[in-house]
Structures are given as C-alpha cells and as structure tokens.
Amino acid sequence: MGNIKTLSENLINQIAAGEVVERPASIVKELVENSIDAKANKIVVTIENGGKKLIKISDNGLGMDREDVLKAFERHATSKIKDLDDLFQIRTMGFRGEALASIASVAKVEIQTKRKEDAIGSKLECVGGKMSVLEEVGMSEGTVITVKDVFFNTPARQKFLKTDETEFTNITNILIDFALGYPWIAFKFINNGKVYFDLEITDDLSFRISQVLGKDIAKKLLNVDFFGVDPKVTGYVGRPEIARRTRQSQYVFVNGRAIRDAFISNAVMEAFHSLLPERKFPMFILFLELDPMLVDVNVHPRKTEVRFAYKNTIYSMVKGAVKATLEKQHIIPEIDDVARSYWNNEKAYGAKNPLAESLPVAGVEKNLNSGNLKRFNESSEINKALSFTKIFLDINSSSDSNHVKVLGQVKLSYILAYDGEGLFIVDQHAAHERILYQKLIRTAEQKTPAKQLLLVPELVQLSVAELAMLRQNQSIFNNIGFDMEEFGQDSFQITAVPAVIKNSNIKEIFINILDDISAGKMAHKIQDPEHEIICYTACRSAIKFGQKLELSEQIALIEELEKQSQKSTCPHGRPTMIRLTFDELEKRFGRK
Incomplete structure (x- = not known):
C-alpha cells in the first residue's frame, strides 16, 4: 500500500484555517469584510474573552437565500468571482471563498440570515466542520454570524493565543481600520457586555477621524x-x-x-x-x-x-x-524634542535651562559685530577649557581609587567615567531607564505608590484604540502611581503621576506609553502586563538620548546606577555601560 493519502475535507479546512484564522481578530476581519461586501451600512461586533469565547457579527446587509446558506460553508464557494478574469478585477473585500469553511473547522459557528424579499430567514449551525439541518428563523433583513469557542478542537492552536486583553486590542485595531475606511457604515463594538464605541454614519471622513482618533488629532x-x-x-x-x-x-x-x-x-x-x-x-x-x-x-x-x-x-x-x-501648507519644522523638553521643564518647575543658557540673549546678539563675535566665541572656548580643567581637578581630588569619578558628557548622550580599574562609557538614557524601572517595581510591590500631584490636571484626549487599552490597564497605571479618571467621551484626566517622573510633558509620555502597549514591543520578553507597562513608563520618562546634563546631574545619575542590584542592562536588555579596563588600554597601546 502506498504512503501518499488524500486528506479529508475537514483536515484540509483546518490546514487552511492556519493561514486564514490566525487569531480571533482574523475571524472578525473576515466576517466584517463579508458584511461590507453584502452592502451593509450598520455592523455590530460583539466579543467575549478577547473573542476566544464569543464573536458575534450582526449586519443589515443583503442576506442570503436557503441555497446560498448551504453553500456558504463549502470550501472555495464564493459569490465574488466566477472565472480567472474576475481575479484581476477584484473590487470586493473577499473573493477566495475560504473564510467560513476555515472558521467553521476550528470553532462552533451559527449563521442566521434573511433577504429583504424573503418572508422567513434561514439558520444553520456548523461545529468543527459538521453541519446541522437547515432551519427556518424569524428575523429582520441581514445576517448574524455567531462564533463560539475558537480552536476548541485544536488545543495546540489555543496555546498560541495571547491574553484576553491582547486579543481584544488586536480586534480593536482591526475595527479601527474598517471604521476609518468606511465612514458611511455605522460600527458598534461591544466587549464583555460594555459598549466600547458606537460610530454613527457620516459622509465626512474628517468627522469619522475625530470619532476614532480624537478631535485633537483631527485638528x-x-x-x-x-x-x-x-x-x-x-x-x-x-x-x-x-x-x-x-x-x-x-x-x-x-x-x-x-x-x-x-x-x-x-x-x-x-x-x-x-x-x-x-x-x-x-x-x-x-x-x-x-x-x-x-x-x-x-x-x-x-x-x-x-x-x-x-x-x-x-x-x-x-x-x-x-x-x-x-x-x-508652508509647514515649518517645530523645535526638536530635546529643546521642547527643556522649555517645558523650565516653565513647569522653574528649573535652570541649560539650553537657554547656551543661547545669546537678544540684546547681546544685536550688538555683536564680526570682531567682537570672534572674541565672544574665543572667550567661550577659554571658559569651556577652564571649566573642564576645574572639573578634572575636582573629580581627581578624591583619594579613593575605587570610587567612580565622572569626566563629563560626550555627544549629549554618553557619560565618561572611571574608577581604579578602568574607564566606563555610560548610556545616559539606558542607565536612567534602569533606575526608574527598579524604583517603579519597588513601588508596585509595596502597593503604596509615591505620587506627585499635578498643580494643573493634564487632560489627554485619546483615540478609540487608546481608550480601550487604557481602560483595560487602568488598575496597573493606578498601582504604579498614576491617578486618572475618565473625562467626557474620549478623554482621561491625569491628576497625579509616579514621583520618579520628573519630565513635565506628561501628555507626551502617556501617549508614548500607550503607543508602546499597542505595538507590543516587549510581548515576547515579558508576559506580565504590569511589568510590561512599568518598562514602557521607565523608558518614556527617562533622560533622553541627546539631552544635556549638568556635571552634578551626571554624577547623581552614576551614583544612583551604582546602587542598583541589576545595573548592567536596561529593561529592554541593552547595555547601560561599556567598560574598558586599564589592562586592556595598556595592551591596546602596546605597553603589555
């Protein structure tokens, strides 16, 4: 007997499902595309447990007759194309005829549908690829497809699904794509019984953008x-x-x-x-x-x-x-992020602004001709040299050969230091990120977060996706020191932040953290959502790469890093410092 065998239809569908049905969001995408192709102008998506337990798509589209319902679960059965020429003139969302067959092979699916001209609708169930008897059902025009227990018959596939929150976020992002692409369709999204958004029909794309991404963005x-x-x-x-x-x-x-x-x-x-x-x-x-x-x-x-x-x-x-x-629009580049952070810090905290100190004031600039401008630059260079000499003498006055001594900042990004054994080059952002991460971890473990109250609450307007993510993770933010509450339909008001955050641009930090959560940058390394958010918060709140630091700030940063139990890498795994021993230096210079 030969070894090659023809696979069963159900196994073929399950193999195809591996490409079409990757996760619950894939099912939502395929079914909403069918609703769009059916000319629906109202689509309701309901999910439970991130779509693992339940996905329900209801629309007011054209519906199907009894004959089409029976064919709908057949593989490569479609109304979108008829011959090869149609494959090169595709204007519909679907066309492959794989979706329903693939979904039904790995889940429990029920379809109810009715055309406008029919007196009664049709109902059919398909569980693990096995169809029930077609029944009649009373309903209005359109189609309702219910999908339960995704991958119930393929446990190996279930293991690769993410948390409910992650799957929910993936579905939200899919629906945002549809909402932006089809403003003339009303979309409603319900998760675990709660309405996350309910978007009305509009012929104005800019209005739909304001509904989905927020009014501040739309402007x-x-x-x-x-x-x-x-x-x-x-x-x-x-x-x-x-x-x-x-x-x-x-x-x-x-x-x-x-x-x-x-x-x-x-x-x-x-x-x-x-x-x-x-x-x-x-x-x-x-x-x-x-x-x-x-x-x-x-x-x-x-x-x-x-x-x-x-x-x-x-x-x-x-x-x-x-x-x-x-x-x-005559767009002119805005002041860069580093400069903006300095202006914001000075405005909010009255701190010394090193960037402002490095710029000539308007009165001085007006009275400088080419001659005294040269003398001004020369004197600045002399002052820099004298300043460096003073720093060098100060840091070498200590008799403790094992004490780390700071030489200065290089390229506004690295801190050069040394001790009795060799030189250090410290990445200031990575180092500060590690310090903040450790502090936030301790705060979360103690359940008594140290906070700084904002004199003026920060109002942050969010997109639909950002609102969903924040609601899912609000308790974690509260646990590490953020105090916030919903303010209107599309905004949160932040009244306090973790005490370790010294940057005044709270809104930018917060939006960047939500961006990181959405992108799932560390999902492959950290499975605990709380630790993941702490990582993002530390990263976005840390001293920036390219930010000028005074000598006292550099010394304080190095001293604080030395206190950490884990100081060699930042939470992302990048090194905080590179060490070059004196022994290695002597070898490089041919002295050994």
Whole structure:
C-alpha cells in the first residue's frame, strides 16, 4: 500500500484555517469584510474573552437565500468571482471563498440570515466542520454570524493565543481600520457586555477621524488631494508635531482595502524628509484608488498585503502628493524634542535651562559685530577649557581609587567615567531607564505608590484604540502611581503621576506609553502586563538620548546606577555601560 493519502475535507479546512484564522481578530476581519461586501451600512461586533469565547457579527446587509446558506460553508464557494478574469478585477473585500469553511473547522459557528424579499430567514449551525439541518428563523433583513469557542478542537492552536486583553486590542485595531475606511457604515463594538464605541454614519471622513482618533488629532491633519490617473491619492497626513514613535497610526487603503505596507510608509517618510524629529513617524490616513488590473490582492490568504504593477510610479505619486500638501501648507519644522523638553521643564518647575543658557540673549546678539563675535566665541572656548580643567581637578581630588569619578558628557548622550580599574562609557538614557524601572517595581510591590500631584490636571484626549487599552490597564497605571479618571467621551484626566517622573510633558509620555502597549514591543520578553507597562513608563520618562546634563546631574545619575542590584542592562536588555579596563588600554597601546 502506498504512503501518499488524500486528506479529508475537514483536515484540509483546518490546514487552511492556519493561514486564514490566525487569531480571533482574523475571524472578525473576515466576517466584517463579508458584511461590507453584502452592502451593509450598520455592523455590530460583539466579543467575549478577547473573542476566544464569543464573536458575534450582526449586519443589515443583503442576506442570503436557503441555497446560498448551504453553500456558504463549502470550501472555495464564493459569490465574488466566477472565472480567472474576475481575479484581476477584484473590487470586493473577499473573493477566495475560504473564510467560513476555515472558521467553521476550528470553532462552533451559527449563521442566521434573511433577504429583504424573503418572508422567513434561514439558520444553520456548523461545529468543527459538521453541519446541522437547515432551519427556518424569524428575523429582520441581514445576517448574524455567531462564533463560539475558537480552536476548541485544536488545543495546540489555543496555546498560541495571547491574553484576553491582547486579543481584544488586536480586534480593536482591526475595527479601527474598517471604521476609518468606511465612514458611511455605522460600527458598534461591544466587549464583555460594555459598549466600547458606537460610530454613527457620516459622509465626512474628517468627522469619522475625530470619532476614532480624537478631535485633537483631527485638528492637526492636512488634507491630501491628488487626482492622478492611477493612482488617485486622497486622505490626510498629520502635522509634524503629532508624529508618533511607532507606525501604529499609519493607515493605508488600496481600493478600500486596509493594507500594511512599509513601501507606502517610506514614501510618506521621504516626503516629510527633515520635518520630523529623529525616530518619529508621521501619522496618516491615505486612500489609493487605481485600476484593479494594476494591483494584485491575491498575495496572501489574509489579504493584508498587495503587489503593485508599477511600484516606482506608486511610490513617486504618494511621495509627491504628500510633499505637495506639506509645501502648500508652508509647514515649518517645530523645535526638536530635546529643546521642547527643556522649555517645558523650565516653565513647569522653574528649573535652570541649560539650553537657554547656551543661547545669546537678544540684546547681546544685536550688538555683536564680526570682531567682537570672534572674541565672544574665543572667550567661550577659554571658559569651556577652564571649566573642564576645574572639573578634572575636582573629580581627581578624591583619594579613593575605587570610587567612580565622572569626566563629563560626550555627544549629549554618553557619560565618561572611571574608577581604579578602568574607564566606563555610560548610556545616559539606558542607565536612567534602569533606575526608574527598579524604583517603579519597588513601588508596585509595596502597593503604596509615591505620587506627585499635578498643580494643573493634564487632560489627554485619546483615540478609540487608546481608550480601550487604557481602560483595560487602568488598575496597573493606578498601582504604579498614576491617578486618572475618565473625562467626557474620549478623554482621561491625569491628576497625579509616579514621583520618579520628573519630565513635565506628561501628555507626551502617556501617549508614548500607550503607543508602546499597542505595538507590543516587549510581548515576547515579558508576559506580565504590569511589568510590561512599568518598562514602557521607565523608558518614556527617562533622560533622553541627546539631552544635556549638568556635571552634578551626571554624577547623581552614576551614583544612583551604582546602587542598583541589576545595573548592567536596561529593561529592554541593552547595555547601560561599556567598560574598558586599564589592562586592556595598556595592551591596546602596546605597553603589555
């Protein structure tokens, strides 16, 4: 007997489900796409336990007749395409005919559906690929699909699902894509019995953006309107001051389909060129409309990737459209992050501003001609030299050869120091991050967080996704020293922050922490959500790379780092310092 065997239909569906149904968010995506293709203008998504226990999609679309219901669970059964030519003219969300069959093979699925012209609806259940008898059901026009116990018959797949909170966040992000791409559809999202958002129908994209991303964001978006032959590029790009530290707030739609494409992102980045601070990414919502013949959406079963026929042309068109928008608005680069943090610190705490001290005051600048400007620069250099000499003498006055002595700051990012055994080069951001992390950990363990009350509460307006994440994790934030409460429909008011946070730009820190949670940067290293949020808080609150520190601040930082039980790496695992022993130095110089 031969070894090669034909697989059963159910096993084939389960294998296909591995590509189509990766997690509950994948199911939501496939079913909402079906609702959109059915011309629905109202879609309600209900989930429980991050979609693991329940996913329910209700719509008021066209519905199906009895014959179509029976075919719906068959593999590669679809109403979207009929022949090969249709595959190159795709304008619908779905077309592969795999979704329902794949979902039904790994979950318990029930479908209820009715067309407008039918007197009665149809109901069918499919559990683990096995269909029940078709029944009649009374209902209004549309379709309701209920999915329960995802991966109930494939325990190995269940083990790879994330926490309920993570799966909930993934579903939220999927629904935000749909909400932004289809403002003429009303979307309602219910999680564990609580309504997370209820978006009304609108023909105004900017209004939908304000509903989803927040009014503050919507006010700082620039309209992109480029009517080329192929593609037509429309939408919005954010002003430089609302650039984010991740690409999470970048939305691209090709013929209505939400995609993730680094190629388009890079085109927008190049259009911004030098307008953005370092390590910041522009926010944008862009729609590309082009002939379906020029874009292949049949690249992957999940349909989140596409292939363009004329890639370089698309790149140039997107870049040109965004660049023209920025030039039209006369966008001028804002003061960079480092400078802004100094101004904010001075305004909030009355602290000495080292950046301000390094700039000539207006009266002095006016009276400087080329001659005394040269003398001014020379005297500054002399002062720097004298200052360094004084520092060097001071730090070498100690007789303790094992005591760490600070030499100074290099490139506004590294602190150079030495002790009796050799030299240290300390990454000031990583070192401070480690210090803050240890303090926040101790605070969380003691359950008595040290807080600093804000004289003026900080009002933070959040997007739908950010609100969802914050509500899921609010108790953790409270446990480490944040005091906050909901303020209106789309905002939180922060009244206190952990005492270790000295940066005055609380709003920026908080938004960046939520960005990090959304991006899940450390999910592969840290499974405890509390420790993960502590890591993000320490990172975003720490001294910045490129921030000027006074000598006293450098010394205090090194001394504080020396006290930590774990001081060699930051919470992300990057080294806080590099050590070069005197023995190694002597070898390098050929003395040994």
